[in-house]
Amino acid sequence: MKNILLLFLIIFFSANLLSQVVTSPNGNIELLFSLDKKGYPSYSVTYKGRLVIKPSELGVYLKDKESLVFDFQINSFEKREIKESWSPVLGEQSVIENHCNEITFYLINKKTSKKLNIVFRVFDEGIAFRYEFPFDKSVEYFIISDENSEFNLSGDHKAFWIPGDYDSQEYVYNETKISEIDISKLEMENGISLKTIKSQHRVQSPLMMKTGDGLYLNIFEAAVDNYPVMHLDVDVKNFSLTSNLVPDALGNKAYLRTPGETPWRTIMISDDARDIVSSKMILNLNEPCKIADVSFIKPMKYVGIWWEMHVGKSSWDYAGTQSGDNNPVLKPHGRHGATTENAKRYIDFAAKHGFDGVLIEGWNTGWEDWYGNWKDDVFDFLTPYPDFDLEEVNRYAKLKEVKMIMHHETSGSVGNYERHLDRAFNLMKKYDYPAVKSGYVGRIIPRGEYHDGQSMVNHFNFVARRAADYKLMVNSHESSRPTGFHRTYPNYIAAEAARGNEFNAWSNGNPPMHETILPFTRLLGGPMDYTPGIFEIKMNIYNPQKKEQVHTTLAKQLALYVTMYSPLQMAADLPQNYEKYPDAFQFIKDVALDWQKSIYLEAEPGDYITVARKEKNGERWFLGSITDENPRETVIKCDFLSPGKNTWRQFIRMAEMLTGKKTRSIMR
């Protein structure tokens, strides 16, 4: 009798726990989690009853330890609803709602008794899951050799993808079917100097897709900290994606401890593309702000000594290709951009037009042999070139009430940067720099590490945290792409981490559709320092030999200030080019950087995007609308405007400015 009862209990228990369904608050999305006979955990997802993610396995392989992949049983599970709202320090909207249903499965391995929790959150616009490793004294420290997170797609969707390069995301997007993803067929003369591609069928996330029947799908991750970036291996026959974690020098993926967890893996789903671009799921999956006093975090509109180097008018280096170490007395070539005089010119320009800041690149010694040598001790982040009077430039900036933006190019020599970081930040504090733009162009040192590996993710986050100690803001270039960490450290104000406007100056450039895709991919993780505002789009004006041009219209360059959300925005072009177009330039001067409200009015990845935003602490609305290479006409319903507060006249004036030859917005 006792045995029979036990058997009954087990059956009941197992039957009850072998699968579970969780639904989104609005009921559109259903997540099914289950264990198969062998104890493999898997999940599937439907949207409005349509299967979007077919049963897909979950699990983690450990190094030198028994893996957490099968033989599981569900010990218990826990459900809760999360419903809260919070206010970002800076953002697209002043209040963000976080509403989802969460379920945690407490798994235990039947053979090893090792525990693994899998947590799901189901939002209206998608689902997220992460692995948790509960405290276990016997495996307090462990190494992840691989993660087995599958995303089995329901069909051969259209995808907007870039190659799964461990060192760069600065690619143009390819728009193909999943079955057509093949890196070996890409043109690789694309201006990217350091490429680390290990597989022909590997892409980066966020991966934006569209199904044949009009669903929009996006696979990404959130809250990546102390973990490598997840790329996606593509099975082009079965339309199945699998997590690929960027390895370290030894081929290991992540060094973790218990209790610990992975980042969130996210799948956004909607039949309306605007739900994807406006989603705050990624931010909601990150930890709340950890900076007590955020008063130093402020939006910034800036100009700088930068584009003139890209177009070849001046150079970062002071003495050409001479090696600083070999020639202690450098011979200036006379084309150095970051001179005291030039800096003052930009400061004057910034002051005259009300910009917050001036960035100066190439101010410090080391540029003579900074790139391509895998050199350890490249920059000291402290020593200005002889023609750049740090003291005087900062005195002048203070006089003109303009803030200077520091520049720290590391050349990928990260150990060297960390060795100098306190000194470099102290120098910034001495002169009252509020922000630093950092750069990571080149192969990483410690050698063997990649830009997207765990140690580099940790480095980027470490710099943000240490900068917070100093009350400094960070804008990283060539970092791993953000995944919402700026919710936790909002002083990490922006990043590049995608193909920016600069590529238009000296490579095959960015096709017109590029900026219609970024809001569906790169921008989901955080603001991008895209450096728009190029008015002089033809490079042959600087040099008759140069055939490059920005693939844009002037109107589109303006619209980007609205469509590409960032609280840090550069007016990237040269002062003289702005002075030629005072009307258009006025828009850059006027546009807000921090928003009370953002309304994505229309959006289609690869085609167009239109967004209206209302400034924080003001009544002004701004509308940005861009298209790809195809002209289009669109009708915008302006019922979002508050009668009596927003004048039509004012709004239409801006809208006119935003409309270019290709896009024409009509107000109703």
Next chain:
Amino acid sequence: MKNILLLFLIIFFSANLLSQVVTSPNGNIELLFSLDKKGYPSYSVTYKGRLVIKPSELGVYLKDKESLVFDFQINSFEKREIKESWSPVLGEQSVIENHCNEITFYLINKKTSKKLNIVFRVFDEGIAFRYEFPFDKSVEYFIISDENSEFNLSGDHKAFWIPGDYDSQEYVYNETKISEIDISKLEMENGISLKTIKSQHRVQSPLMMKTGDGLYLNIFEAAVDNYPVMHLDVDVKNFSLTSNLVPDALGNKAYLRTPGETPWRTIMISDDARDIVSSKMILNLNEPCKIADVSFIKPMKYVGIWWEMHVGKSSWDYAGTQSGDNNPVLKPHGRHGATTENAKRYIDFAAKHGFDGVLIEGWNTGWEDWYGNWKDDVFDFLTPYPDFDLEEVNRYAKLKEVKMIMHHETSGSVGNYERHLDRAFNLMKKYDYPAVKSGYVGRIIPRGEYHDGQSMVNHFNFVARRAADYKLMVNSHESSRPTGFHRTYPNYIAAEAARGNEFNAWSNGNPPMHETILPFTRLLGGPMDYTPGIFEIKMNIYNPQKKEQVHTTLAKQLALYVTMYSPLQMAADLPQNYEKYPDAFQFIKDVALDWQKSIYLEAEPGDYITVARKEKNGERWFLGSITDENPRETVIKCDFLSPGKNTWRQFIRMAEMLTGKKTRSIMR
């Protein structure tokens, strides 16, 4: 006629340059350099007409470039005599003579036109050579994949060797024939926790040898900076040694640039063993002091909270094996050594007996899970444990006129240390710590690097240089072994980098011959913080279960202060043990740390060593004499004493104190 003349010239030129001989100033050593028909460079060495190094190849393999190994011709050569003297900041003697004949061979590769210089220096006590890479714009940055420096011995010599472990030198010495070197036969239960041995027939340098006919031979290196440590691969059949450079995470050996050079490879030779231990060749091959103001570099005699942890009376950690991160509120176990109270006890003791400093280990948070976890963020070097009042301890030390010695254990997490270094040094300056003892116990992070690799060599030297900026002295433990870098940065006052006295407390310990070998090996590169002065040699006094003991006599512990040169000397035992033997302790209190003159009176590796030293700025002489496990009687001729200045009585009193049961020195 023109052709004939040309041919003649070539023959003449080649014949003239195919081999060259350089002789030591005293004529005892002859170095022959030659190129064979295929353009392989090689050298051989004779001592008093006896062949000591048979023809041995030289060369360097480059990664992804044509190697610098053969096809050479001698473009030209240059000879000069170096004869100079200099005064070390601290040392065994106040003036050091540097006298040698130097020859530089300017080689050029006949096929590739690449240049390589090989420089030899021939001293009375040995030879040295290095590779120089002249500036070449086309290979300004390059990677060394291997170095081919051979040392072909003339016979199956006796050798004192330790395994070629990339992460540790903390081995006891093996005394075998070259042909008997075999790491696979060693007992590896030796207390060394991290071992990285990649070959059965690889040993470390310095490698001390003795030939069958009574010649002493030592192979080592000098001025290792920006280069990995050189180990030696042993051909046990042909008695040939070849350089083995410690690789980085990618298997590369060294990242260099032109102009650049390797460290010096050294061979000391004499028929008198005393010439080896007293040689200043290694120091002479290093660069002169680069610190302008050396006034902060002072010898130090210190006690500390340290041995009590080794013997198990107290612990470094405050809360046992609890994980600090998992238990933010640590529960103290009550056995923590570094308490405010205990610190004051040591400060009182130091003040009472005239010690310069007090070291306190375990003062800072992080020890709960510091070891064996390959943990990145282990220590912050800033936060004291709750029971250690940093402010109060330092106030008390100042009051008592005792200097505190800081302790920075890194656990091998070097990136983390570098990230905190400025902060840690600033904390030291705030409280006026003059010196830091650093530790590197554990696997290195960046992961994949070894203690002896180029990046770690650079780290150790970087810390010394940065410490010099702060006017701080460094005493590193578990670093790569020194090669005379303390001539250039004399604030790098001492290092461990060999098996210290501590192993006697908790492992199979150090055999009595250990300290008779160290002066022939480890000490050639720089002072060792051996931590002598253990009066209570039986560990069962602390715990009846413990069978360990220091393999010594009390007299020998005293003698080590003289035989093991270091300007930093610890009286390592517990205060209560010193208070039991006030007479013997008086010697530790009296012994000088910095010397005008040192006379090695007798020396035989593995057997005995006797040295007399005269203090700097004083007339006191100290004599230390130790033996191995065998008793011996020796007659010391004291004609080095200055009549009228050194009283016999005074000297004999000390000599009596130094003589133990096994060694008896008789003054004449």
